[in-house]
Amino acid sequence: MRVTGYRIIPTVLDWGRRIGDVNGVMPGDETASSIVLLDTDTDLVGVAVGQGSLIDTVFPAVEGEDPRSVNALYDRMLAWSFKAGNAGAVFGAIGTIDLALWDIKAKAAGEPLWRLLGGRDRTVRGYASGLDAGLDDDQLHSLYSGFAQAGFTAAKLKGGRNVADDLRRLEVVRDALGVDHPVLAIDSNESWNVKQAVRYVTALERSVDLAWVEEPVRRWDAEGLATVSRQVCAAVATGENLTGIDQYLPLITGRAVDLVQAGGGWGITHFLRVASLAAGHNLPVSPVGFFGHLAPAAAAVPNHALTEVQGFSLPAGVTADWDVDDGRIILGSTPGNGLSFDESAARPPAISGTPAPEGPHVRPADAGLRMTLHG
Template identity: 30%
Template sequence: MTIVRVDTATTALPLPEPLHLGAMTVTHREYSAVQVTADDGTIGVAYCLSREAPMAEIVERLVAPHAIGADADDPAAAWERMLRGSAIVGRVGLVRRAIGLVDIALWDIAARRAGVPLWTLLGTGEGPRDAMLVAAYPSPNRTPREVADEVLGQAAGWSQVKISRIPDPAYMRDLIAMLNAELPAKTGLVVDAGFGWNDADAALAEIAQWGDPRLAWLEDPLLPEDAEGVARIRRGCGLAVAVGDEVTDPAVLKALVDVGGVDALRLDVVAIGGVTPARELIAWAAERGVPLSGHVYPEVTAHLGIQVETFARGINPYDPAPSFIKGGPRFSGGVTPGGAPGLGFALDSTVFRFERN
């Protein structure tokens, strides 16, 4: 059986209020999706945050032609076809994201055709995954007490909760102190800096003003390519550090480990190129004793057997994706992949209107 169609769709969903993360301001979430069809009619799907990039067009022009005709039961071979077919224009960056989007849908097809959930094909087991809840984005128009109450109202049962950094040291000192004092004993606190500092000196100077920040880890203090700078922050502040969001080149993640700059790696399954290269990176990290934490896409990450990151399910002010996901894992403190074949979820056809290519 071979792949005969790759169709795409894009949608933009507004947020109730802007989010501020590092140097970025987010007013809406734009998503791209693919629907891949095998010649026996089996359909696989995947979606991603487009980050305002023309993901659908990249898939259509640079990736889909190499997926069509591929063996529907061998997504790893199809991944190699897609990578080599588009190698002249990019093996990292947006093209790799587009390959990742299609690769995830191909694994969905392979597992559906086998009649098993994807975690069975991957051999990762069906048990609950450790999970981190993205709980709040502080902003100047809300007091630390208001943000702390928002986090505390959701924290029960989660091994970690995450907040974003706001560039106000006094605000962060008060907020972190409240959460350190009031979070359940088994719930760790993560602060996501969102690549918000330009260099290690600036990061260390600001962190020094946070008082006694007892964190599960500090996330993405610098751009991930600055492995030496990240390592210096880790040594200088004494906090555990995790880096890797949006990285498309596995070599960047490996460099962070090689220089001793991280306690955990963040893995974006779409950005890294899909399930196929994610499996290789997970095995590489396991050999070195480095834990991996997924970046968004919990419906996919739950099958990989690593820590899952999720927003609150249902409609929430930060992530509208649950409004268009039908099915998927069970969310209750931990995240448990379901028993349905493939990825186990569908995309709402009223949100994603796939264009036939």
């Protein structure tokens, strides 16, 4: 079996709400999405939702290769791009191809990916994550009530601008979940400096039992993250934006992270390596970003804590062999990663000009520079 080519099909994901965080909010309910199909000289096609750009820069590393040699091909893609650097969008392209390769490998074996990877239990515990900075209190309550109906008792709120607002919104989420002791977390998306993070989280913890605070300071600031971890009760979570296990080493060895995260778009192989590194230091691991990317791998590692579930929608044209119930992702038995794609049902995103100057992917000018608590 050999990899022969790839196709990138643009489509959209309708969230049913405006998504955003402390850095900004998307202008509408839909975001662009890319479906990457990896072709072989057989009838097997690998399906991945991920990074469509820069696939061409790393595809030559897998072209003509046996797709079942996933681990070796992952390192070959890293080696292929090492001079220019394999972070950012290049790492996303590598991760997307990796997802498709694992899909082919599991299909070739006639097994669902979670079983091929060694999983025993097809259920993966999740937490609700509404990407909810753009919602008012009524919308927030409605969103998390929907998560509660699916059995979720853990939730992560986007926050970091105003203590009083965050306390009120955490209470809204707690009420919506409808259980006595929900697991609550807050994600500031790297918007604080160290002193502000400690003061802010301490202020929240006077009223709320926070399980973790996510990315309180910059993702690479091992000393700063360690300081926050020592001075607040909540665990410190980070890692979703780190590319390559080498970036985790100073955080883990410096005791700067309590909940090790891995981005869903970076691929199965990356997650497995991060999970192994974390397990070697007795730390839990948590996948971030959910279209089913990492749930099969999460089912196969011993230190999985919770997987982020951002909603119940999939990109137009994509269907999945899994259910979400009892606060868990229940993986199916179809060979492969569980994703299938009907190109005729794809819906290309509306044509737009240059990227918006504001939004969750643009760092505000005052991020990390604010010295006071708001509210």
